Amino acid sequence: MNGSEIRRSMPLFPISTVMQLTELSARQIRYYEEHQLISPARTEGNRRLFSLNDIDRLLEIKDLLDQGVNMAGIKQLFLLKAQHAEEQEQQAKKAKPELTDEELRKHLRNELLHAGKLNRSSLRQGDLSRFFH
Amino acid sequence: MNGSEIRRSMPLFPISTVMQLTELSARQIRYYEEHQLISPARTEGNRRLFSLNDIDRLLEIKDLLDQGVNMAGIKQLFLLKAQHAEEQEQQAKKAKPELTDEELRKHLRNELLHAGKLNRSSLRQGDLSRFFH
DNA sequence: AATACCATGTTAGAAAACCTCACATGAATA
DNA sequence: TATTCATGTGAGGTTTTCTAACATGGTATT
Numbered sequence: 001m002n003g004s005e006i007r008r009s010m011p012l013f014p015i016s017t018v019m020q021l022t023e024l025s026a027r028q029i030r031y032y033e034e035h036q037l038i039s040p041a042r043t044e045g046n047r048r049l050f051s052l053n054d055i056d057r058l059l060e061i062k063d064l065l066d067q068g069v070n071m072a073g074i075k076q077l078f079l080l081k082a083q084h085a086e087e088q089e090q091q092a093k094k095a096k097p098e099l100t101d102e103e104l105r106k107h108l109r110n111e112l113l114h115a116g117k118l119n120r121s122s123l124r125q126g127d128l129s130r131f132f133h
Numbered sequence: 134m135n136g137s138e139i140r141r142s143m144p145l146f147p148i149s150t151v152m153q154l155t156e157l158s159a160r161q162i163r164y165y166e167e168h169q170l171i172s173p174a175r176t177e178g179n180r181r182l183f184s185l186n187d188i189d190r191l192l193e194i195k196d197l198l199d200q201g202v203n204m205a206g207i208k209q210l211f212l213l214k215a216q217h218a219e220e221q222e223q224q225a226k227k228a229k230p231e232l233t234d235e236e237l238r239k240h241l242r243n244e245l246l247h248a249g250k251l252n253r254s255s256l257r258q259g260d261l262s263r264f265f266h
Numbered sequence: 267a268a269t270a271c272c273a274t275g276t277t278a279g280a281a282a283a284c285c286t287c288a289c290a291t292g293a294a295t296a
Numbered sequence: 297t298a299t300t301c302a303t304g305t306g307a308g309g310t311t312t313t314c315t316a317a318c319a320t321g322g323t324a325t326t
Contacts, residue, residue: 012150014283015313016176021145026313027274043149045282047313070272147312148284159284160303178311180284203301269326276319285310296299 011041011049018050022058032061035071037078144174144182151183155191165194168204170211 001009015026022029032038033048038057040048057078064074134142148159155162165171166181171190173181190211197207 012146012154014147014150017145017147017182025274027276030314031273043282045313046315047282049150065273158303160305163285164302176311178284179286180311198302267326269324271324272322274320274322277317279315281312281314283310283312286308288307289305291304292302294299294301296297 008052011051013050013055015048015050018055018058021055022062024058024062029058032058032071035075037061037071037074141185144184146183146188148181148183151188151191154188155195157191157195162191165191165204168208170194170204170207 013021015029018024018029019026029038029048033040038050038054038061040050040054043049061074064077069077146154148162151157151162152159162171166173171183171187171194173183173187176182194207197210202210
């Protein structure tokens with residue numbers, strides 16, 4: 001998993017933000033999770049926290065539903081895509097140790113805090129920009 | 134204001150997420166707002182919602198405090214930077230009508246929903262990627 | 267036509283997260 | 297020593313989110 005993937009899978013957004021970005025209702029979003037089309041992270045207090053990847057998925061789900069595909073169909077499509085992606089990875093990479101959520105956060109924070117430190121104060125556009133490609 | 138600026142100023146994150154990304158306490162973040170170093174948006178219910186720009190600013194604040202600059206100093210630095218940025222804009226741009234928050238949201242949603250629609254389902258990386266540079 | 271199923275709406279009650287305000291504190295400074 | 301500054305902490309209240317249950321309007325099936 002490279003840096004971009006790490007950033008895209010970071011749990012950042014509450015459901016209200018996701019509702020606005022996707023124009024889906026809370027009911028819809030939870031229903032899709034119930035059917036395992038997404039698996040948003042949870043806070044200690046059990047609130048959902050969505051990543052950029054989650055939001056992409058939701059937009060895909062919305063798209064496919066609009067085209068008449070049902071839950072089961074979407075699930076199959078996602079399974080296929082996952083398989084395909086896995087093949088790609090195996091082709092290009094060697095095994096690396098998995099990171100826990102906590103480690104991911106640490107990693108991101110570290111990059112955020114220390115990268116480009118020399119000129120942050122003088123740049124019009126701040127560092128966070130580097131984390132969303 | 135161009136597309137990137139729109140994206141970077143969208144209110145997206147609750148304070149808990151910002152706390153983790155910046156390693157600041159809620160107290161600190163609110164204190165900096167009190168001193169008008171940041172001005173996060175609010176939900177209808179008065180919860181703070183932070184943008185990428187807000188987060189950048191908080192990281193700058195943290196940096197400057199570490200270097201011994203106090204609130205007043207940081208405020209002046211920000212004022213200067215703002216002036217500088219304004220000059221740049223006036224130099225390069227003609228007047229454009231301002232957008233309300235609601236219009237911004239609409240605009241982003243529209244881009245999100247319709248851009249790249251043809252191949253979204255077949256792409257490994259979804260559309261949202263376009264919104265964070 | 268009646269029935270069943272699917273995706274979604276709605277409501278209730280509980281818990282988490284967030285809010286403001288007030289007071290406390292330790293370090294630096296006058 | 298007294299003040300100021302940046303931050304911690306706690307109380308009490310409001311908003312947001314949670315799950316669970318039941319309601320509903322299309323579609324498909326019998």
